[in-house]
Amino acid sequence: MTPCAPFEDRLIDYADLRPGDRAVVDEHLAGCPACREYLATLREIDTKLTADMRAIQLNPERYAEVRRQTESVRPVVRASRLPEWLDFVAACAVCAFGYGLAWHSGVIAYLISTLSSSPN
């Protein structure tokens, strides 16, 4: 089973061929048993290796050991200062907004005048 040299690379990349290239290869395949056999071999390998990869199972004892280890170790959560910093900025912004709103509506002026006119 030796494929025709000009088609060997294109048969290996058959799945990725552009429609035009594929049409040329298909035309050749129709009249070439050696290249058909080569493509069939490639597909057989693809099928077997895909099945093999999916069939691989972890050793249950090993996985049980992993679970024992993970039970005694916590995931490492790295503290970031960014959220705290943003919280502080957000709190300042809210306070400034509230103060500005109150000043604008005359509430603060009213409170000051009320407090200054109180008997004590």
Place this chain on the structure above:
Amino acid sequence: MPTTRDDEIRALLVRKRFTEAFELAMSAYGGRMLGLAFSILGDRAEAEDAVQDVMVRIWRALPQFRADSAVSTWIYTITRNRCLTMLKQRRAHEPVSLDEPGTREAAESVVAAPALESDVWTLLGTLPLPYRQALTLFYAEEKSYEEIARILDMPIGTVKTHIHRGRKLLANLYAEARSK
């Protein structure tokens, strides 16, 4: 609405449900991690050591996962890096000098005998390391060339070349083995 296991794992990570995310990730990708480790190290017991170690590392690092790549890509990258480190450590203890011309490739091509599943898998183990890695990822999850390139930290063109040459070699070896 989560559509893939990768999405489900991400959703669990966002909610800081690390135990469930870990269980799901390991059940989804554990076998393929082992396949990748075996394809690099060529020894089942050593591959299981590597995967066991990588799993604990992944557990500890789960909160650091950033959603700029697929969970599986992240997991395979850690697995591959750990296996390559083990391979280097093993080489450091080998009596032959791997810097001699021709010796490195020979050492990389040698894979210990135990086949996982089939004759084709055994043949895959005889290919040079770069082809083995690329093909394992290619067949493991039908990953895109871009993702394989990210995991292997190499250009897409190189990945395509490795897969192409690997399949060519495999086809020849397979035909040869069948004709015997």
